Amino acid sequence: MVKVKVVERPPADLVVQSWLPELWKGMKVSGRHFFVNLLTQKGIVTSQYPEVKRAYPPRFRGKHRLMRREDGSVRCVACFMCSTACPADCISIVAGQRDDENEKFPVTFEVDFIKCVFCGMCEEACPCDAIRLDSGVHRAPAYTRKEELNGKEDLLSLGSLSVARQGGEFK
């Protein structure tokens, strides 16, 4: 059997019903902070974003960026590993042929930020160090769904050089 303990409500007398003592207690706390902050500015935890930004932890996952090779071309080989790994199914790639030994490249590469959950699975899955979430840039809110679709150019504009090699010493 569950024991039931009946708690009596305190009687709502006139003092309680008037709200005044409790109101006074609350105003005292707010007032204390107000004047302490106004006069000493110590202990303010709010930061003046966006003028002042807090340092992000090194593993912060922001907007995706596509990395480049030494010749400036995109490292991505359109293998679809990222879109396969993506739990939100938000990466769309159209692959094309390039004439060097890399053979394949993304003609279009689109990440739908409205669906993305910034889990980083795409980054983990990529065999080419082509996609990273280390841009440090937040996904910005937008007015339309279309603005949330970030194409290859957007992602490349955040990208930089990567010279990672696959598979050890032999190229």
Place this chain on the structure above:
Amino acid sequence: MPTLTIDGREITVEPGTRIIEAADRLGIDIPRFCYHPGLPVAGNCRMCLVDTNRSPKPVASCWDPCQDGHVVVTNSPRVLEARRAVLEYILLNHPVDCPICDQAGECDLQDLYFAHDHQPSRHPFHKHHKDKARVLGPQIIYDAERCINCTRCIRVCEEVAKAPQLVQVQRGERAYIDVFPGTQLDHPYSMCTADVCPVGALTTRDFRFKCRAWLTHGIQTVCGECSRGCGIRADVYRNAVQRLVPRHNPDVNQYWACDAGRLAYHRFETGRVSAVRIGGAAADYAKGVRDVAEALPGADARGVVVVLTPWMTCEDVGAVVAAVRSAAPGATFAVGGAAPGIQDDILVRADKNPNRNGVAKVLADLGVTPVALDAVLSQAPSLGALIVCGAEQAKAEALAGALAAVPLSIVLAALEGPLTAAARFVFPTTSPYEADGTWVNESGVTQRVRRAVEPVGDAKGFEVWASDLADRLGTPLAARDRAIGGNP
């Protein structure tokens, strides 16, 4: 009749049966590259080695015929070591560029490597490089590095397509597949070479780089491009057909299908009717059905003619006949269809309609004697209503003229064309990849057509339209009416 034992299980087979076939029948998996059940045996890859009591060394099970008293072991340590060694040898110069290889996910070499080799390369030198994207023909692109020289593709050309266009040149690690100078791989079954290729050496231009094999799901359906009705699998990703590949059906097409049939789905990617139109203006589907239900009974006095198409499923025909008859009991039916085309001795049939047999059977079951299409065309101006089903009509121009002449003209079609331009009522119907139902091929084999992708816009099957029309008319189709259509 030799009786042999494979991994302790006994089987009796016809003389001449190869060990690998007997093992397949028992469900015992022997890895293989060059052996293909639909092709003559080559025995060149050595992947299928097994131990027997008749030979001091492992033998190729795809080559050796079963003998009475044979004791075959497919998983002895010696066999496993042989497989590992064969794989290591095949992979010596293999590029292993699986991330950009279209075969990845359905690659025998990948699968067998993980099952039997699974070690890093011990080859300390640079790999031998060969051509990466060599165009062999209008449909096929060849990657010489990935080729394991199993010669399946050569045998498909020689034995299936009867067009020996491929040849192996050079020897050893330099060997590769090529066409003869000045020629190309362009026979009507060239895409079958990519199907049989166990690795990513041969890719079709159609599917190359388009999608990854593991992202698609396959729907088993039937090709409609000719009356052979080859079994095909539609591979779908994000509600779009990515490719069609033949599926094994020993009664119809064995393992093969023609290139034209496999590229046919592109016909339905553009030019689709997607919304109901009345007098050229877009309209609501329900309003279209209601207007037809109101107008059709009045047209019966002057005559209602329905031109069916052998692209409809049996169920479609049964439902359309029942619905139209309940509105216009005197309606007559004609069978149109696509114009005949080329025929060969392999698969392709001259009749470019998949269900002529099925339509005839359903009409016979329903007691309908179809009238000749030419008779319909000549009496068109005096008709009360003309309903044309399907855009695949050889006499489309003449039918369009007839539609323009009758007071109540209705077209149900998947594709825009002269018919949809001429009719007052236009209803969108499903493409063969959006349809569900039954087709009967030229030799009487009844096959199931399955919906692979969702219909575009307001497109509905003929059967759905007919059933909605019958509901509107207050005479809902009995389950029996459909059952007749469903079981010709």
